[in-house]
Amino acid sequence: MIKRGLIASGLTAIAIVGLAAAWQFGTAQAARPEGKAAAKIVAQPITVSSARHTRIVETVLATGTLVPRNEVLIGPEIEGLRIVQILAEEGDRIERGAVLVRLQRDALDAQLAQSDASLLKADAAIAQAKSQIAQIDANVGWTKVDLERAKSLLARGASTQAAVDQKNASAIGAQAQMRAAQDALNVAQADKANLQAQRRELQVRIARTEVRSPAAGIVSRRSAKLGAVASSAGDPLFRIIENGNVELEAEVPEARIGGLRVGQKAVVTTADGSSVDGKVRLAASEVDRNTRLGRVRISLASSENVKIGSFARGQIEIRQADALTIPASALLYDNGAPYVLTALDGVVHSKPIELGLIDAGRAEVRSGLEVGEDVVTRAGAFLRPGDAVVPVQQKAGAL
Structure with a gap:
């Protein structure tokens, strides 16, 4: 009887403990919310940024080589x-x-000295010819007077026709000598002119022994x-490099060449990372049929520390606009179509947008958003429309 009582008491105690444990377990399960329900209730903090108007710049990238504008x-x-x-x-x-190189000129100097001596000889020949002309001119005058005297004597019967003919022949001979002397003078003067031309040519050749820029x-x-x-x-x-002017000779895809105009601003970045302001000087009117690229020349404002022949790339500014923009990090794509997530009244919404330019970390929104609307700028890929969120405005000065 005692053993049966003890066994009954033990079973009763075990039953009581089991009931107590079951009651505690049920109470805990009732107090614990289901996981999915809890996730919907807890709002996640997210970073948002307001859509606002900013200055945006459309650029075209051109890559090529630095070359002299004129070599x-x-x-x-x-x-x-x-x-x-x-x-x-x-x-x-x-x-x-400026003199860059001097060439040997000894032989030319000797030829110049010889030419000077020849010119002195020509001057002497000219002087001699002039002296002969003066003598012959005096003889011509005397023969004329002698002829007139002979004719006068013949008229008075004091001379003969033979004497007159002799005097006339002497006058004619003197005039022929005058013409010959004049021709000799002309030849001497022509020789001098030729020697002077040769001397000038020698002087030119001597001057060219100094190679100048x-x-x-x-x-x-x-x-x-x-x-x-x-x-x-x-x-x-x-x-x-004429005047030190250096340019970027670059190539641009045919789809963008049409937007280039002479005078457009550009920034040229060299291989070492330094940047130089530039300007479009020439935009080709044709595109290479093989490469489908068009040539463009960008003149550099400064050529200091720029090495011709090196690689460089240029960002050409083709348009500026005051547009509605958002941070580029807010962009999401669905099958190639852009959209953004907005945070309205603490709930995530999806909005398709029409995308424009992307510049300096900001994207132009042509339609789909209004000024001041908040868009999710970070971790948007982990959110879904309808999620509860706590918007946290992005710090001022950030994209």
């Missing part, structure tokens, strides 16, 4: 002379007419070597 090729104007002096180096800024600019390359024989064949002695 001056300098070679010798006289052949066969050795280079005896080089007066310019690469990178030097030179003025128009026809324009001001910067020496970009020197091929001249001391002791070499100057020749117009092969590489020029120097290459000059």
Whole structure:
């Protein structure tokens, strides 16, 4: 009897404990909300930004090579002379007419001295011819007087016709001598003129032994070597960037070339990351049929520390507008169609938009939004329309 009582008491205690545990478990389950319901109730904090009007710039990217606007090729104007002096180096800024190279001129100087001696000889020949002319002129005058006297005596019967004929022949001979002397003078003067022309040619050749720059600019390359024989064949002695003007010769896709105009502003970024202001100087009117690219030339405002032949890219400004914009980070796409998420009364909504330009981290909205509407700028991909959110305005100054 005692054993049966103990067993009954034990079973009763176990039942009581089980009922208590079941009551506690049921109470806890009743107090715990379901997971999905809890997620709908808790609002997530999100970052939003208001749509606002800002200045937006449409640009075209052009890539290419830095080249001189005008390159001056300098070679010798006289052949066969050795280079005896080089007066310019690469990178030097030179003025128009500056002497770059001097050539050997000893032989030309000797020819010039010989020409001067020949001119002195020609002057002497001219003086001699003039003296002969003076003598013959006096003889011509005397023969004329003698002829007139003979004719007068013949008229009075004091002379003969033979004497008159003799005097007339002497006068004619004197006049022929005068013409011959005049011709000799003309020949001497022509010889002198020829010698003077030869001397001027020698002076020109001597002047060309100093190779001068026809324009001001910067020496970009020197091929001249001391002791070499100057020749117009092969590489020029120097290459000059005229006035130091450098341009970006670039290519633009045919779809964008139509928007380019002469005078448009541009920013050129060189290979080392430095930027230089520029301006469109030339926009080609044709597109290469093979590459479908059009050429454009952008002149640089400054050529300091710019190396021709190096790669560069230019951002050409083709349009500015005061447009409604939002941060580019707010953009989402559904099968290629842009849309944004807005936060209205603490609930997420989806809005399709018509997208315009994207510049400097902001996107132009042509339709679909109003000024002041808040759009989700961060973590929009993790939200769904209808989610409860707590909008947190993006800090001032941020995109």
